[in-house]
Amino acid sequence: MTEAAVQAPHSEYGLWSWLTTVDAKRIGVLYGVTAGIFFLIGGVEALFMRTQLMYPDNTFLSADTFNGLFTVHGVTMIFLFLMPMNAAFFNFMIPLQIGARDVAFPRLNAFSYWVYLLGGLLLVSSFVVGAIPKVGWTGYSNLSSSFFTPGIATNFYVVGLLVLGTSSMAAAINFITTIINMRAPGMTPLRMPIFTWTALVTNFLLLLALPPIAVALGQVLFDRTFGTSLHVPSGGGSATLWQHLFWVFGHPEVYILILPPMGMVSDILPTFSRKPLFGFSAMVYATVAIGFLGFGVWAHHMFTVGMGAWGAAIFSAITMLIAIPTGVKIFNWIFTIIGGQFRMTTAALFAAAFIPLFTLAGLTGIMHSSPPIDWQHHDSYFVVAHFHYVLVAGSVVGIFGGIYYWFPKVTGRMLSETLGKLHFWTFMIGINLTFFPMHFLGVDGMPRRVYTYQTGFNFDTWNFWVTIGAYITGASMLILIFNIFKSLKSGAVAGPDPWDARTLEWSISSPPPEYNFVELPQVTARDDFWHRKYELKNFQPQPDNQQVHMPPPSYWPLITALGLGVFFTGFVFEWYVLPFIGAPITLIAVFCWSFEEFEM
Amino acid sequence: MSEASHEGGHHTSLGVDSRKLGMWIFLASECLLFGTLIFTFLLYRNKGIEEPNIPAEILDIPVTTASTFVLLMSSFSIVLALHAIQTGKIKSFQRWILTTAIGGIVFLGFQTYEFTEFVQGGLGLSTNVFGSSFFMLTGTHGFHVAIGVIWLLALYFSSLRGGLKVDGALKVDTMALYWHFVDIIWIVIFTVVYLFAVV
Numbered sequence: 001m002t003e004a005a006v007q008a009p010h011s012e013y014g015l016w017s018w019l020t021t022v023d024a025k026r027i028g029v030l031y032g033v034t035a036g037i038f039f040l041i042g043g044v045e046a047l048f049m050r051t052q053l054m055y056p057d058n059t060f061l062s063a064d065t066f067n068g069l070f071t072v073h074g075v076t077m078i079f080l081f082l083m084p085m086n087a088a089f090f091n092f093m094i095p096l097q098i099g100a101r102d103v104a105f106p107r108l109n110a111f112s113y114w115v116y117l118l119g120g121l122l123l124v125s126s127f128v129v130g131a132i133p134k135v136g137w138t139g140y141s142n143l144s145s146s147f148f149t150p151g152i153a154t155n156f157y158v159v160g161l162l163v164l165g166t167s168s169m170a171a172a173i174n175f176i177t178t179i180i181n182m183r184a185p186g187m188t189p190l191r192m193p194i195f196t197w198t199a200l201v202t203n204f205l206l207l208l209a210l211p212p213i214a215v216a217l218g219q220v221l222f223d224r225t226f227g228t229s230l231h232v233p234s235g236g237g238s239a240t241l242w243q244h245l246f247w248v249f250g251h252p253e254v255y256i257l258i259l260p261p262m263g264m265v266s267d268i269l270p271t272f273s274r275k276p277l278f279g280f281s282a283m284v285y286a287t288v289a290i291g292f293l294g295f296g297v298w299a300h301h302m303f304t305v306g307m308g309a310w311g312a313a314i315f316s317a318i319t320m321l322i323a324i325p326t327g328v329k330i331f332n333w334i335f336t337i338i339g340g341q342f343r344m345t346t347a348a349l350f351a352a353a354f355i356p357l358f359t360l361a362g363l364t365g366i367m368h369s370s371p372p373i374d375w376q377h378h379d380s381y382f383v384v385a386h387f388h389y390v391l392v393a394g395s396v397v398g399i400f401g402g403i404y405y406w407f408p409k410v411t412g413r414m415l416s417e418t419l420g421k422l423h424f425w426t427f428m429i430g431i432n433l434t435f436f437p438m439h440f441l442g443v444d445g446m447p448r449r450v451y452t453y454q455t456g457f458n459f460d461t462w463n464f465w466v467t468i469g470a471y472i473t474g475a476s477m478l479i480l481i482f483n484i485f486k487s488l489k490s491g492a493v494a495g496p497d498p499w500d501a502r503t504l505e506w507s508i509s510s511p512p513p514e515y516n517f518v519e520l521p522q523v524t525a526r527d528d529f530w531h532r533k534y535e536l537k538n539f540q541p542q543p544d545n546q547q548v549h550m551p552p553p554s555y556w557p558l559i560t561a562l563g564l565g566v567f568f569t570g571f572v573f574e575w576y577v578l579p580f581i582g583a584p585i586t587l588i589a590v591f592c593w594s595f596e597e598f599e600m
Numbered sequence: 601m602s603e604a605s606h607e608g609g610h611h612t613s614l615g616v617d618s619r620k621l622g623m624w625i626f627l628a629s630e631c632l633l634f635g636t637l638i639f640t641f642l643l644y645r646n647k648g649i650e651e652p653n654i655p656a657e658i659l660d661i662p663v664t665t666a667s668t669f670v671l672l673m674s675s676f677s678i679v680l681a682l683h684a685i686q687t688g689k690i691k692s693f694q695r696w697i698l699t700t701a702i703g704g705i706v707f708l709g710f711q712t713y714e715f716t717e718f719v720q721g722g723l724g725l726s727t728n729v730f731g732s733s734f735f736m737l738t739g740t741h742g743f744h745v746a747i748g749v750i751w752l753l754a755l756y757f758s759s760l761r762g763g764l765k766v767d768g769a770l771k772v773d774t775m776a777l778y779w780h781f782v783d784i785i786w787i788v789i790f791t792v793v794y795l796f797a798v799v
Contacts, residue, residue, distance in 0.1 A: 104618040169629060177622045183613040207625065211632035219640070219736070226725055228732035230640065236649040236729040245636060520611065591754070595763075 020553035022106035023514055027113050028091030029410065034117055035085040040477070041124070042076035045069050047474055050434075054467040056455040066451035067134035068153075072123070074137030075157065078257065079164045080120045082395055086260040087112070087168075089402055090175050090199050092410060096505035096512060097193045099184025099521040101550065104177040107557045107593065112171040114561030119163035122565070122572060126156040133157035136449065138250070139220070141231035141242035146224045155224065155572045162217045163568050165210045172206035175199060184504075186523035190284065193503040193527075194277055197284050198263030201291040205252040205259075208295070213249035216242055221571060240305055247298035255294045257391060258358075259287060261398025262329060265351040268405050269333055271501045272348035273340025276527060279332045286325035286332075293322045303371045304378045312371045319369035326362055330355060345499070346420030350401030353428060357397060361389030364439070379449075382442025388435045400427070400480075407487070408494030412510045415491060419483040426476035433469025437462040496541065502530035508542055515548035556593035563589050617767075623774045627781045634785050637740055638792055641733040645797075648728030655730065655797035658723055660714065667710030668790050671745075674703025675783045678752075678776045686769045694759055697772070700779065701752035704745050711742045734793065741789055744782045751775055 021027060049069050052061040061069070091109065095102055103109050126132050131153040135144045139161075144154050179200045183192070192200075219230040220242070229235020231242050270277045277283060299307060299315040307315075333355050342348065364386040368374045377383055400423075407415050442448075444458050453459045497506040504521060505512075507529045519542065525531035532539035563585030570578025612618060645655055652658045681696035715735070718724075723731045755775060758764055764771060 105622060173622050173625050173629075176625050177618050181612045181614050181616065181618050181621050185611070187613070207629045208632050211629050212636045215633060215636040215640070219732075222725075222732065222736065228726045229729055230644070230732050230736075236644075236647055238643060241640065241643065587750075594754070595758075 017553065019558055020110075020555045022102075022110050022551050022554055022557070024091045024095050024103045024106065024109055025410075025512065025514070025516075027109050028088045028093075030113050031084050031091055031116070032088035032410075034113075034120065035081050035088060038076055038080035038120060039085070042073055042081055043474060043477060045073040045076065047470055049073065050467040050470040052451060053453075053463050055464070056453055056460055058452055061451060063451040064134070065132075067449075068132030070449055071133050071136050071157065072126070075123060075133075075160070077391070078137065078253070079161065080116075080123065082257045082391065082399075083164075083168060084116055085399055086199075086202065086257070087116075087171055089195070089260060089264065089399075089406070090171070090203075093406065093505060094175060094178055094196055094199055095182070096409075096508070096516055097196045097503055098179060098182060098187055099504050099517060099523060100178065100182040101516050101520075101548070103174050104182055105174045106551045107554050108170050108174050110554070110557035111561055112167045112174065114558050115163060115167035115170070115564060118561055118565035119160055119167060122163060122569060123156055123160040126153065126160075131156065138246060139242075140246075141220065142233060142237070142239065144220050144224075144242075145232045147232070147234075152573060155221075155574070158217050158221050158224065159568050159572045162214060162221070163564070165214050165217070166564065168206050169210050169214075172203040172210070175203040176207065179203075184517075184520045184523050186521075187528075188523075190281055191523055191526045191528065194266040194280065194283055194287075195260070195263035198259040198266070198287055201287050202256050202259045205256050205291050205294060209249045209252035209256070212245045216245035216249075225571060225574075240302070243302050243305065244298070247301045248295070250301065251298040252291075252294045254387075254390065255290055257395050258398075259290065261354070261395045261402065262287070262358075264402035264405070265333065265354045265398050266329075266336075267503065268347050268351035268401050269336045270340075270527075271405070271499050272343045272345055272351070273337050274343075274500070275336060275340040276502075277332065278335035279328070280526060282328055283332050286328040289325040290322060293318060293325070297322065300369055300374070303374045316369050316371055320366065323362065323366050330359055330362075345404070346415070346417055346424055347401050347404035347499075349421065349424045350397050350404060353424070354394065354397045354401065357389060357393035361386060361394050364389065377442060379447055380442040381438045381446045381448055384448045385435050385438035385442060388431075388438070392431050393435065397427075397431075400424075403480075405499070406505075407484075408498045409505055409510045409512070411488060411491075412494055413487050413491035414494050414498060415487045416483050419479055419486070423476055423479040423483060426472060426479065430469050430471075430473030430476050434466050434473055435469075437466050437469075441466070497529075502527035504529050507532075507539070509544060513544065513546070513548075515546070515550050518542050518546045518548060552597075554593070554596060556589050556596060560586055560589040560593060563587075617770050620770065620774050620777070623777045627777065630781060630785070634737075634740070634788070637733070637737040638788065641737045641793060644729040644733040645793075646730065648730035650728045652721060652723050653728055653730050655734075655793070658718060658721055659794050659797050660717065661794050661798065663710065663714065664790065664794050667707050667714075668786065670703050670710070671707045671783055671786055674700045674707070675780055677703060678772075678779050682769070682772050682776050685764065685772050690759065693772075694756060697752055697756045697759070701749050701756060704749040704752065708742060708745055708749065711738065711745075715739075737789060737793065741782070741786060744785075748775075748779050748782055751778070 018026065018030065048061060049066060052058050052066060091103070131151060133153045133156050135149060135154055135157055139154075139157050142148060144158070179192070179196055219228070222228045223231055223237075229237045231237045233239045266277055266283060297315055297319045299311060300319045303312055337352065364382070368377060368383070368386065404415055404420055407413075441459060441462050446453060446457070446459050453463070494510045496509050499506070507521070508516060521528065525535075529539070563582050565582070566585060567579045567582025570576055570582065614621065646653070677696050677699040681693050681700060684690075684692035684696055718731075725732055725735045752775065755764065755772060759768070
């Protein structure tokens, strides 16, 4: 491979270069843009539902459509927006933060993206063919059996999640290997940036939580396709097996969605407070503890199933334990800000707002850990309020902080601060007006997943205001989109280190060159870049426009993903010829992939 | 290009090649995959409504003991194959890797025989939940063996064509990890599915 070793960096443009890219930064951009589009789709679904619920006895949507919308809204927001948006940050930032040129398996990385895209398109195609799954994002059995939901609609849910799980599994193996094995010399575990730490724990959660749901989905697929009864009580199947397997995945999933934004917040706050993160190692241990405990609490989603006093008590106690590492994190964030020179940038505002908003989400979470209270709140809007505070006021707010923080690194241009602050305040008003009154609705007894309600139950006023809040949130998103397009075109040039930040990604140019680092950094301290700038005072910018050998592009990841897509599409539409076409394509593509000349 | 930048691509923090580390991480997730399938089997093994629903009556333990022995021996032969390629004995490597693949094929032959016997004995995939969870568990394992056999044969033919000169020992080492894992899981399955049925 001597010829390849001297070839210039692949700076090609055009569609083909994107289809065959194995550069983690480009794949990160692909993930981010795709996830952003799915976020808008999921948001519009939410607005449709809120419009229906604005007035009592509304007839804007039918009950059937409403069932489809809340199912697809949940699936879209979790699997097509939040998880891949986190993956976008993993792709772009992990190699930069640990001082690596790329991820451990660049082609597997591309494969993950293409499988995600195909899985997303498969789910969205349920709208096109008019067979929207209506089983809720939890897909409880035996509602998901072919007796209660005949036709292909539920197949989209079952197969779509299997495809997306494959993508996440490949990505998890890749990111864990990268973080463990690709760190720059001197980047010991406790010198890694906190975002990389949360990414590591998140990907371990994915690695270990996805197999149970994959098996459960496979069982439901067998029930629906081959007539087995694993989740059909009339055939001897258990009615609660699905719930256990789903939540064994589903609860770690919550931490999969919230830990990366916590990591973003933990990177943003020190930068804008000009102070190291308070209690760094406590933060790391808290993250690991949350990940570990996250596997022992799944049945708190199932208190109403009737597990008996012992089962409920044990799961209740472990759930309450999670409040301890979470509390450690919250206090560490507060003490990072206190005593620092806090700069009110948009990124810092989002990160700071995350603290009280997430605390609110955590407080209702602790309430639910008590079975008697949970029995009262179960399947009510109180629960809807709780998990939207976790995922919107928590995850999304943290991710917005991450977007404002890292946009200059990714694009080389600054986002407008004026528009950013407008976005921040409208978003804060919007989400709190949307989700806070849901607590009241829940306590007043409004059940979740209902398509309408009658007047006279004290639901009318708050539902009206919740819908207004949803519209404000939607309008606020338009400001962000406008800001992104405007800044891409005419934003101020960022330079390598616009925030006077602390971690390695800010030590190279923006956007970074394909090879990230000409010479791998020799790390000597936590927040190594800051250490070099202000303590050693010997920071040397890396030389630009170097020729560094990087992996060549490859189209086999895309073809492998297409083969898998064909394979699984056959099970959705019940065209059983497709698996026989897709399987050989996948097999052949994997062979060509293995024998491809691919010098790392 | 500079020497330092070339080394950069091969630097690993643990000194272990990333492909081998990646395999270890993948196998961690496989534990959960088989764990879930085994859990489901244990839940359902005596809950079948339709007959045959008594595991001890339908499982053929002597035959499975024989196939288990073959699979275990293939773990031994892949160790010999790995040793051969590490010491540069290509002929010996080819012999042992082919032996390993044949071991896998024989195991799959036993499994095909077993499945056919069960279906003729009235226990199909959808007969009852015992059958479903049995076929899904052992079938998933068989699928893993089949993937392993294809992989082994690919290594064998690649070596015949003069491949495996670069990183050959590493590639076989990574494969061997997978193969040992598939073996170990079978020991668990053999214990839980077959031996538990008669104790």
